[in-house]
Structure formats: structure tokens, C-alpha cells
Amino acid sequence: MPRQEHLSQARGALARRGRPQRPRTRPAALIPRGRVLQQLLAGLLFLCLLAGLAPAAALDAPGFERIEAARADPASPDAPPAGGWTAVTLPDAWAERWPAHDGVVWYRLRWNEPATAGVPAPRGLAMDYFSMAGAVYLNGALLARDPQLDEPLSRSWNHPRHWLLSAPLLRPGPNELLVRVSGLAAYAPGLGPVMVDSPAAADAHYRHEQLIRESLHMLSLGITLAMGVLYGLFWLLRRNETFYGWFSLFSLLWVPVGYNYIARSTWPFGSTDTYQAVNMSALVLSTAAFLMFALRFCGLRRRRAVQLIGGATGLTTAALWLAPHALLSPVRGAAVVVALATYTLSAWIICRHALASPRKREVQALALCTLLPLAAGTHDVLVFHGVLATNLYYTPWSSSAMLVGISFVLTWRFVVGMRLVEHFNDELRHHVEDATQRLSSVLHREHATELQNTRLAERMNLVRDLHDGLGMTLSGHIASLENRDAAGPDTALWALREVRDDLRLIIESSALDDTDRLSERLAPLRHRTTRVLEAAGIECTWALQGLDQCRLDDRRGLDFLRLLQEALANVLKHSRASKVRIGIEAADGQLSLAVADNGSGFTAGRDGHAGMGLRNMEARSRRLNGTLDIRPTPGGTTVALRFPVEVLEDGVR
Structure with a gap:
């Protein structure tokens, strides 16, 4: 090292020793964005865990003395078996007890009914669901039966029901409720909560379940379809803004996913496996479309990322269609995880872009819209894999809220663009008027000159x-x-x-x-x-x-x-x-x-x-x-x- 550099360094060290040291503080504006992003992601993860691990509502079966289940005799599935009954609690999914069992399971619920003057008081019976199809018998009398108890099965897994029970169906003393459930092991077969209570309580329970299992899903489906069509038209009118097209594709692909919650049959498909393959493929493709929407909305051009997304989506979809029936359950589980991971990546991209663009309020609003479905998706994955003892899914409701929020953001962005166009048109009009006046003056002078020359x-x-x-x-x-x-x-x-x-x-x-x-x-x-x-x-x-x-x-x-x-x-x-x-x-x-x-x-x-x-x-x-x-x-x-x-x-x- 040259001698002059040694001297300068020594002088600098002496000068620093002579000055009082000040604590080094970094302004808030200079805090690395990566640290803020890590804190935000940690908060999101905590929110997802709270949503996923939150205990579900009490799903007991009040009033029943004993609840049992038994596999039906393959030779006579329409008759309750004579033996093999096992005590269960509701809701029940028999795939954990009898793995790979595709067929019929009978559930038997018994209770004693007090009587006044020899006649029992009317009672209400409410049943949340049975998966996939079934029939209900009270004291040997048929109460209800799904149209298709053999493959392709009817789809009653999200269809609540209720009945008003009175004599002669309801007897004083012991009563027996038999539920015949037909299902496939790959699709969480079993029986949901059942309630026998006063008619008012049973009716209130039924209305609540109908609201969250049918009405809200139908509303969500209508909103999703409307958003898909609306922003598809936006994309047709503004082809250069491709995020409108990707959002429309995401919404339209989400329609069969939302329809799955209210469908009563596998129409137009001939089997439950085909129907589920279409449904899960739509789920995977819709999340991939949402990821493309996030990339285009944030102005990111990642060719390799797009190729990776396409490859992963294609492999997952191919596995759903090519997997044998015995492997459908793990393949569907993997597809759900891939869909959640894809959506999580999309939310991360949007939140990161929101942090990098603090002045763009529409991006921040979009980031907030993605948080609720992320928490709901985590909850639903846990439900799908049986971690939570319920079949109540939050994703359709949260997706509707997200769609409304995102549509507001996109409309806001569209309105801002229109305002910019209007402002530009006003400025252009002023410029045109000014240029017209100058041109008129020039033409007047030229006309006078031409007249003189003439x-x-x-x-x-x-x-x-x-x-x-x-x-x-x-x-x-x-x-x-x-x-x-x-x-x-x-x-x-x-x-x-x-x-x-x-x-x-x-x-x-x-x-x-x-x-x-x-x-x-x-x-x-x-x-x-x-x-x-x-x-x-x-x-x-x-x-x-x-x-x-x-x-x-x-x-x-x-x-x-x-x-x-x-x-x-x-x-x-x-x-x-x-x-x-x-x-x-x-x-x-x-x-x-x-x-x-x-x-x-x-x-x-x-x-x-x-x-x-x-x-x-x-x-x-x-x-x-x-x-x-x-x-x-x-x-x-x-x-x-x-x-x-x-x-x-x-x-x-």
C-alpha cells in the first residue's frame, strides 16, 4: 500500500477518535423492503394458521343414545346388516375406518322419545349432509331417497334436509333412524351431523345450514359468472390490457369449482371420477390463470416462470385424468396443495408489488383482497385432508368477496384510465382550438396575400x-x-x-x-x-x-x-x-x-x-x-x- 494512503487512513482514525460517537440509526424510509415483506408474509401465515386451526362449530348429535355404523352386505346392500355395528360420532368419514371401501355403509341412530298421554310431541329432524348419496328411514318408514344410489351417484354431500316428525312415524319410547349412504373412498364418504330437537330448533338449524351450504354458494356462483363475462368484454375492448383477460379466465374457470358445491348429480358426465377430474382440473387451471393475472397486473414479464406454471399445471391436470381409481385420493390431495401453493404465490407477488408501489392505491387494495381467500384456502385444505372434522368449505364465499374486491379495483383502474383519457382529450381540444385559431389567422393572411397576387x-x-x-x-x-x-x-x-x-x-x-x-x-x-x-x-x-x-x-x-x-x-x-x-x-x-x-x-x-x-x-x-x-x-x-x-x-x- 502506498505511504500516502497509510497516512490518510491514520489521520481518519485519529479524527474519529476525537469526535463523540453518534448512534447509528436508519430512517424508516431506508428500512429494507425485504424485511417489511418478511414481516407481512409472517403475518399472513399467522392469519392462515388461525383460519385453518380455528375450531369448527359444535357438530354433536344431541338427544341420541347411540350412533353406530356398519358396512352393508355386498349381496344385499339395500338391507341393514345384521352385525358388524361400530360406535361412531358425527360427522363421520368412513375412509379412515374402512380404507378403500367403495359401496354402502348403514348408520343407525337410536333415541327414546317421551310421551304425554301416550302420544309423543312433534319433533324436528335436521340432517346436514351425507356423502355422496343416501336414503333415510325412520322406524322402518322411508323419509327420503336420492335418485341415484349406484354409480354415477347423486351428490348430496352439501345438501341439508329437515323433516317434521309426528305420530305414527314417531313412536313413544325407542326410535330408530337408519341412513343408507353410498359413497366412494376417494371422496370422503360418510354422514354429517344429525339433529333431533323441537320443530323450531330443527327448522332454524336447517335454515342456517341451507344459507351457508346452498344460498351463499349460489350467490357466489352468480357473482363469479357475472365477473367472468363482464371482464371478458373489457378484455375484448382493450386487448392490450391482458390482465382483464386473465381475470376473466380465472373467474370462468372458477364457475365449475363453485358449481360443485350445489350440484345434485354428475351430469353431463357419466361417472363421479370424470366429474371430479373436471372439477379439480378447473381448480388447478383457475389458480394458474390467477397467477398469470397477478404477473400481468404487476407488469412482470417472466417467461421462464410462465413456462414453469404451464408445465406444473399440465402435469397436475394430466395426473388427474390418468390416475387409476385407487390413486385418486392422493392425486386429488396433491392437486389441492398445488392450487393453494399457486394462489399463495400469486398473493405474494401482488403484496410485494404493493410494497414496491406505495403510491398506487389500487395495488394495495388488490393485495388486501387476496388475503381472505388465502386464509380460507388454508382452512379448506385442512378440511379436505381430514385435519378438521367438518366438510364446511370457506373458499367459495371468500372467493366471491375477493372477486367483488378485485372487480372494484379493476373498475377503479379503468375509471382512472378513462379520467386520464378525458383529461388528455380536454388538453387536446384546447390545443386543437389554439391551433385552429392560429391556422385561421395564417389562412386569412394567405388569403389576403393570394387576393393581392390575383x-x-x-x-x-x-x-x-x-x-x-x-x-x-x-x-x-x-x-x-x-x-x-x-x-x-x-x-x-x-x-x-x-x-x-x-x-x-x-x-x-x-x-x-x-x-x-x-x-x-x-x-x-x-x-x-x-x-x-x-x-x-x-x-x-x-x-x-x-x-x-x-x-x-x-x-x-x-x-x-x-x-x-x-x-x-x-x-x-x-x-x-x-x-x-x-x-x-x-x-x-x-x-x-x-x-x-x-x-x-x-x-x-x-x-x-x-x-x-x-x-x-x-x-x-x-x-x-x-x-x-x-x-x-x-x-x-x-x-x-x-x-x-x-x-x-x-x-x-
Whole structure:
């Protein structure tokens, strides 16, 4: 180590010795989240244990002197056996006493009934359940019988019943209640609590059992189905938010699980094993779907975890369908444990995400919603494995509460998203209004500029028309008046009339004409220019072909006539020619113009640039989308123009 580093470390140690030491405390905000998470998980585990180990309600059978059970004779299962009776307590599950026994077990309950004046008082009989199917006899008389006592068995394992007992069924003194129970060892067969008491007490007990074993389950089933359909529609409308789809799938897969508590038969399946395989598969798949919901809701993308979930779910489901009947009980137990473990993992993911996102209240609310089913699931696993002496399951009720809570959270999140969209729409509307105002101002300025440019363009067109039209006429008549010998007494008057007529042409051309035939437009110009040229001593020859079928609109027609007029004006003013030939031909969608004179030839202006007349001709040719060619020839100058036009066949439009 360098010497300087030794010196710096020594100085630091001396300085620390000279200062009083302060206790090191960490702010609450800096406590590791892992420790908080461990404390939370410990609390959850304690809550689960309390729910699982909480003692069930008293399930004794008051008033009975003796309760016994005996396996039926396989040869005559419909008759109580003569011997082999064993004392039992209710509720009873015979699989612990007679493992692997699939068949019929008879239960015998005896009590003495006091009598007043030789007639016993009416009594109420309440029975919580028998698993799976059975028949009830009182003193040899049949009270009730399930439709299917052989496989596929009826499902009365969660179906409470009650009867009003009176004479002659109820006897003074000894009474005997026989219950025939048909069941399979893999599905916890046996008899639930039985109560003989006053009619009011038995009816109250029955109503309580019916509420918790049937009514609440039906309510839970309806809520589950509604949530599955509702959030399935949400997912269809918002495919990118996949947690809606996974929550919908979880709810829909939970429907057969909830239906299992109120089903009375194995329909539409032909055996109890098939029915249970479907039910347990739905349980495993629904918890896997809930785990996917937890991952997507928390924004986690764990490809390997998803593959692991899929593999474990597939193996468990395959085992449920492929296991032989003798192994169904352990396989079903393992499936229940897998489902609980999957749900516990989901709750852990959500709670961890809630700790990492303290400002997201919807995540914290979702974490709270997952705690109650976790405790209820622990309780139900203990019941399923026979640790608790009851067949009362809390998962369906807690799952309904969880579904309502989660639906509130998802709806809350949806509403928050809609509020954000509305806020964004308001901001967007303000921006659009502002942009519209700015655009309107810009368009107004552009319109004013365009209007000004249009006015300038019209002025330039008027200047060109005056130059091309009146210029030629004035030039010709000025030349005639300068030749005093040739000018007669009416020359000046004739010249003024020509100027007037040409000015009228300019005015009329600025309005819409009632014809678009080029031949009709050309006739007045041809007449006037011929007179002007011949008055100046220039022989004028016209060659026209196909003009009757040629159509030109107002603007293009005026440009063509002014270009022709300017070409003839140049012949009159600059060429010193004695002859000029004008050829106009319309053919194959093209209009060709050729003005050829025998004058002195074409020369540019003094500064080497074309004059205003030539610039006007070039501008008009561009507007006509044509080509203009002005070239000297051995005998003079030729002006050639060619541009596309509309030529109709036989003059028919």
C-alpha cells in the first residue's frame, strides 16, 4: 500500500477518535423492503394458521343414545346388516375406518322419545349432509331417497334436509333412524351431523345450514359468472390490457369449482371420477390463470416462470385424468396443495408489488383482497385432508368477496384510465382550438396575400392584353397615318374604329363567352388583323384545318389569341415583310400554330434580352402547357407553337 494512503487512513482514525460517537440509526424510509415483506408474509401465515386451526362449530348429535355404523352386505346392500355395528360420532368419514371401501355403509341412530298421554310431541329432524348419496328411514318408514344410489351417484354431500316428525312415524319410547349412504373412498364418504330437537330448533338449524351450504354458494356462483363475462368484454375492448383477460379466465374457470358445491348429480358426465377430474382440473387451471393475472397486473414479464406454471399445471391436470381409481385420493390431495401453493404465490407477488408501489392505491387494495381467500384456502385444505372434522368449505364465499374486491379495483383502474383519457382529450381540444385559431389567422393572411397576387396578376394580364391587342392595332394605324400619300381622308376615323373594336374585344374576353369553339373565337381576330396587315402592305394568308372540332376554354382561348396577335404585331412592327402566312391545325389532340414571314429575320433587343412582347408570348405558351419556338429562316422568321387541346370526333362532345 502506498505511504500516502497509510497516512490518510491514520489521520481518519485519529479524527474519529476525537469526535463523540453518534448512534447509528436508519430512517424508516431506508428500512429494507425485504424485511417489511418478511414481516407481512409472517403475518399472513399467522392469519392462515388461525383460519385453518380455528375450531369448527359444535357438530354433536344431541338427544341420541347411540350412533353406530356398519358396512352393508355386498349381496344385499339395500338391507341393514345384521352385525358388524361400530360406535361412531358425527360427522363421520368412513375412509379412515374402512380404507378403500367403495359401496354402502348403514348408520343407525337410536333415541327414546317421551310421551304425554301416550302420544309423543312433534319433533324436528335436521340432517346436514351425507356423502355422496343416501336414503333415510325412520322406524322402518322411508323419509327420503336420492335418485341415484349406484354409480354415477347423486351428490348430496352439501345438501341439508329437515323433516317434521309426528305420530305414527314417531313412536313413544325407542326410535330408530337408519341412513343408507353410498359413497366412494376417494371422496370422503360418510354422514354429517344429525339433529333431533323441537320443530323450531330443527327448522332454524336447517335454515342456517341451507344459507351457508346452498344460498351463499349460489350467490357466489352468480357473482363469479357475472365477473367472468363482464371482464371478458373489457378484455375484448382493450386487448392490450391482458390482465382483464386473465381475470376473466380465472373467474370462468372458477364457475365449475363453485358449481360443485350445489350440484345434485354428475351430469353431463357419466361417472363421479370424470366429474371430479373436471372439477379439480378447473381448480388447478383457475389458480394458474390467477397467477398469470397477478404477473400481468404487476407488469412482470417472466417467461421462464410462465413456462414453469404451464408445465406444473399440465402435469397436475394430466395426473388427474390418468390416475387409476385407487390413486385418486392422493392425486386429488396433491392437486389441492398445488392450487393453494399457486394462489399463495400469486398473493405474494401482488403484496410485494404493493410494497414496491406505495403510491398506487389500487395495488394495495388488490393485495388486501387476496388475503381472505388465502386464509380460507388454508382452512379448506385442512378440511379436505381430514385435519378438521367438518366438510364446511370457506373458499367459495371468500372467493366471491375477493372477486367483488378485485372487480372494484379493476373498475377503479379503468375509471382512472378513462379520467386520464378525458383529461388528455380536454388538453387536446384546447390545443386543437389554439391551433385552429392560429391556422385561421395564417389562412386569412394567405388569403389576403393570394387576393393581392390575383389582383396583380389580373393587372398584368390586362397590360398584356392591351399590349398584344391595342398595340398591334395602334402600330398598324400609326404606320398608315405616317404614310401620308396612302392615307385617305377617312383613315383616322377608320383607325379609331379599329381601336374601339379591339378595346371591345379585350373587355368581352374578360367575361365568359358563350362558345368554346376555336373557329368562332378566331374569326373576329382574323378579320381585324387581316385588314390591319393588308393596310400596311403585307399580304396575309390563312391556312386553317380541323378547328371546328377544337375546344378551348375562356382562359386558354384568350392566351392563344393574344399570342397569335402578338406574333402578327411583331411581323407588322419589326419584320419589314411583304408576306405572312398563318397556319393553324388541330389534330391528334394537339393544336399547332405557325406564323411565317419573309421579312428581315428575328433579332433580340439591344441589351440581348427579349422584349416585353416576347416575354408575354413565352408566359402564355407556358400557361397553355405548350412549346414555343421562334427561329429565323432563310426567307424570314417563323413563330411555332404546339400545345394539347380537346379535339372532338364529328363535333360531338
